[in-house]
Structure formats: C-alpha cells, structure tokens
Amino acid sequence: DARVTQTPRHKVTEMGQEVTMRCQPILGHNTVFWYRQTMMQGLELLAYFRNRAPLDDSGMPKDRFSAEMPDATLATLKIQPSEPRDSAVYFCASVWGQGLSNYGYTFGSGTRLTVV
Amino acid sequence: KNQVEQSPQSLIILEGKNCTLQCNYTVSPFSNLRWYKQDTGRGPVSLTIMTFSENTKSNGRYTATLDADTKQSSLHITASQLSDSASYICVVSSVGGRSGGGADGLTFGKGTHLIIQP
Numbered sequence: 001d002a003r004v005t006q007t008p009r010h011k012v013t014e015m016g017q018e019v020t021m022r023c024q025p026i027l028g029h030n031t032v033f034w035y036r037q038t039m040m041q042g043l044e045l046l047a048y049f050r051n052r053a054p055l056d057d058s059g060m061p062k063d064r065f066s067a068e069m070p071d072a073t074l075a076t077l078k079i080q081p082s083e084p085r086d087s088a089v090y091f092c093a094s095v096w097g098q099g100l101s102n103y104g105y106t107f108g109s110g111t112r113l114t115v116v
Numbered sequence: 117k118n119q120v121e122q123s124p125q126s127l128i129i130l131e132g133k134n135c136t137l138q139c140n141y142t143v144s145p146f147s148n149l150r151w152y153k154q155d156t157g158r159g160p161v162s163l164t165i166m167t168f169s170e171n172t173k174s175n176g177r178y179t180a181t182l183d184a185d186t187k188q189s190s191l192h193i194t195a196s197q198l199s200d201s202a203s204y205i206c207v208v209s210s211v212g213g214r215s216g217g218g219a220d221g222l223t224f225g226k227g228t229h230l231i232i233q234p
Binding site: 041045093109110 | 160162205222226
C-alpha cells in the first residue's frame with residue numbers, strides 16, 4: 001500500500017529548541033498538507049503546498065513555524081523556538097490535485113511532539 | 117463561518133451493539149462529506165465519501181447517510197467490534213476554495229471518540 005511517511009514518530013524536546021518534522025508524500029501526489037491535532041481543537045490546517053509551491057500558510061504562527069518542500073519527495077515543518085503550547089500531534093497528508101473531491105487524500109501516522 | 121459539529125463527543129458501547137454518530141454542518145456551497153476513522157496513534161483513514169446526490173453509502177459494517185436539506189449526516193456502525201474503538205471524524209468539502217476551515221475548502225469536525233467494551 002502506498003503511504004505517507006512521517007518522521008520522527010515521537011519527539012520530546014525542551015522549550016526553546018528547534019524541532020524539524022519530515023514528511024514523504026505518496027509518490028505522484030502533488031499536494032501536501034500539514035495539520036496539527038489537539039484534543040481541544042481537533043485537526044487544524046497549518047500549511048499546504050501544490051507542486052511544491054506554498055499555497056496557504058495562514059494557519060501557521062509565522063514567527064516560529066516554517067514549512068518547506070525542498071523537493072517532490074520531502075516536506076518539512078520546522079518550529080524555532082519551540083514552546084510548550086506547540087505540544088500536539090502533527091500530521092502530513094497528500095493527494096493528487098485539489099483536496100476538494102479527491103478520494104486519495106491520505107494521512108501519515110503523525111509526529112507526536114512534546115515540548116517541556 | 118463554516119462549521120462541522122459532531123455528537124456525541126464520546127460514546128461507550130458493548131461489543132456487538134450498534135451505534136450511530138451524528139454530524140451537523142453549516143458549510144456552503146457543499147461539495148462532499150467524508151467520514152474518517154482515526155485509531156489511537158495513527159492518522160485518519162477514509163471510510164466513506166458522499167456527494168450531494170448520494171444519501172447513503174456503506175463500507176462493510178459502516179453505513180453513512182446524508183441529508184443535504186437538513187445538512188446532517190450520520191455514521192451507523194453495525195455489530196460493533198473491539199477494533200471499532202477509535203475517533204470518527206466528519207469532514208465537509210466546500211466548492212471553490214477555502215471555506216474558512218481548511219485546505220481547498222475542507223472543514224473538520226472535532227470527532228466522536230468511540231470505545232467498544234467487551
């Protein structure tokens with residue numbers, strides 16, 4: 001089965017440290033999303049790319065978060081400096097084309113981030 | 117603002133019993149509605165997707181219904197199994213771009229946490 005691969009699966013870090021999360025989308029998918037999930041807020045969109053170009057990052061705190069897609073097989077989400085309120089599960093998802101009506105919208109298993 | 121509300125927030129039932137999860141939405145214009153299952157420690161996995169013209173769709177023991185007039189959907193689980201314990205997330209797509217909720221018009225509910233007890 002094709003899958004979205006995220007690394008690391010778990011990350012514990014101290015406040016103020018830099019955190020980088022990685023995502024390998026499904027080969028051939030040209031749209032990649034980053035979501036954050038907490039118990040209180042559910043799934044929230046942080047940013048997404050199409051054909052490696054950033055389309056929307058309005059959900060991200062710009063002063064500390066950055067998302068990039070250096071090539072078609074890798075998307076990164078970086079937090080610098082990290083804060084305890086960033087503790088959450090971060091999901092990557094990929095799809096071909098627009099996310100509106102596409103059946104092939106696939107999530108990775110997530111990175112569970114704990115900032116102490 | 118487009119919203120998706122799910123109920124109940126959590127539910128505990130005995131193995132073998134049936135249950136129904138609810139999803140009410142205020143998303144316009146509507147494109148489709150999806151139900152996802154999210155196991156603990158995993159990403160969401162799609163169960164069903166329904167467009168405006170579909171009012172029921174099944175996937176094994178899961179049956180989703182959609183009433184586009186009242187903007188309500190339900191997910192019915194028949195003969196529950198321990199492996200059905202998970203969160204179930206309702207997601208509504210809007211036509212024509214951002215709906216105020218997510219990428220390309222996706223609005224997520226906060227999910228129903230279902231626990232099946234032996």
